[in-house]
Amino acid sequence: MARDTTAQLAVWNEYLWSVGDQGDPYALILRAPDDPYPLYEEVRARGPLHRSALGTWVTADHKLSSKVLRDRRFGVRQLSGEKAIESIEFDNSMLGVDPPDHGRLRKLAIPAINPGQMESWRPRIETYTEELVEKFLAAGGRANFMTAFAQQLPNYVISELLGIPDRHRPAAFRLTRRMARMIESEPTPQLVEDVTGSVAELYLMFEDIIALRRADPGDDLVTQLLPALDEGRLSKAELVALCAFLTLGGVETTVNLIGNATLLMLEHPDQFEMFKGDPGLAPAVIQETLRFETPTQQYRRIVQEDLELAGQVLPADSQVAICAGAANRDPEVYPDPGRFDITRPPGRELLSFSLGIHFCLGAALARLEGEVALAAVARRLPNLRRIGPIRRRKSYVIRGMLQFPVAA
Structure with a gap:
């Protein structure tokens, strides 16, 4: 790695810890504590929008967050074209582009993963889920739930969706786990x-x-996009980047959604008993998990022109941090937000999959996988329990676990 980048990272990390030591709640959030929720409340107490000592504008407000995510005056790229030193982007992918390229790429991908088509995946997901449960029980019913179950299902589904051949799947799984580390706190040059x-x-x-x-050719997304590639509506670099992005994005959120939902069931035995009595509550379990312990805790947007927001003047190229984990617990929107309740009536839209033009393409698929997985836990693993301490991901973006030891 270039020496100047190494120096930048060292300076950034030192500055982050210095600002956090002075009590700035957003800087402390970026340290990726195991429990960020008290810090979110400190952010909320500072008003709908405030400027962190790090220079980033921060909001925990549901209404304001929704507005920013839908407003075309906020993008994902700096006007200068520079990247934040703590980030890695997929070049040419939807993750790092704004309109008009974003809309063109999204329009090409939508037919293969629209919500209407996703329901047709249910039988395959149910079959593979049953295989995972059988394998878990045959191995003695004791394992790290994340590696034995939560990671396996989404990797299988995305491999099927993209048409990844069997011989490539172990490498795809390994590379996905390595790439997921890009959202770790305090990035090092290594x-x-x-x-x-x-x-x-x-x-x-x-x-x-x-x-x-x-x-x-098959019935996968790559095959479906080959005509667009041949007709010049999509470049090869864009197709490769789209597949790489979906390999990570289509797995990471779902892995942690399944893990978080299962942990919450074990931590709330009354809710788990209710769920075991009616596995048809799986959609409600997933909905409340997305609200209470959303896998994606934060989004960043870049101001594309000078503007006024919540009484503040934001110059172009300013960064806005949207704390989705806090907005989904906004007491103005969700009564008694700190209570996990799978009987909670449907309320305002969640920010768990973003909103606006960057709304997650795979949201319907992630929900479906989560519902199938949790229904299987309720039916097949009614005595599931945690048998050791959990170890959380060291990330301020992703809320999930690395270690979740369980026994059936």
């Missing part, structure tokens, strides 16, 4: 270098898969 390398490896793998699908 971490950035490893993540950059894993992205490059995944790109090469998908170039091979595109060639394979051209020779042997």
Whole structure:
């Protein structure tokens, strides 16, 4: 890694800890504590929008967050084209582009993963889920729930969706886990270098898969997008980047949704008993998990022009941090927000999959996988219990676990 980047990272990390030591709640959130929710309340107490000592504008307000996510005056790229030193982006993917390219790429991908088509995946997801449960029980019913179950289902589904051949699946799984570290707190030069390398490896793998699908078409997303590639509506670099992005984005949220929902069931035995009595409550379990312990805790947007927001003047290129984990617990929107309740009546829209033009393409699929997985836990693993301490991800963006030891 270049020496100047290493120096930048060191300066950034030192500055982050210095500002946090002075009591800035957003700087403390970026340290990725195990329990960020008290810090979110400190952010909320400072008003709908306030400027952190780090220079970032921060909001925990549901109404204001919804407005920013829908407002085209906020984008995902700086006007200068520079990247934040603590971030890694997929070049040419929807993750890092604004209109008009974002709309073009999204329009091409939507037919393959629209909510209407996702329901047709239910039988395959149910079959594979049953296989995972059987494997877990056959191994003695004791395991790290994250590696034995929560990670396996989304990786299987995204591999099927993208048409990843069996021989490539172990590498795709390994690279996805490496890439997921890009959202870890306090990036080091070694971490950035490893993540950059894993992205490059995944790109090469998908170039091979595109060639394979051209020779042997299937019913997968890559095959469906080949005509757009041949007609010039999509470049090869964009197709590769889209596949790489979906490999990570289509897995990471769902892994943590399944893990978080299962942990919440075990931590709230009365709710779990209710759920075991009626596995049809799975959609309600997933909905309340998305609100109470959303896997994606934060979004960032860049101001594209000078504007006024919540009584503050924000210059172009300012960063706005949207604390979705806090907005989903806004007491103005969700009564008694700190209570986990699967019987909670449907309320205002959640921010768990973003809103506006960057609303998560795979939201319906993630919900479906979560519902199938949790219904299987309720039916097949009624005596599931935690048998050791959990270890959480060290990330301010992703709320999830690395270790979740359970026994059936």
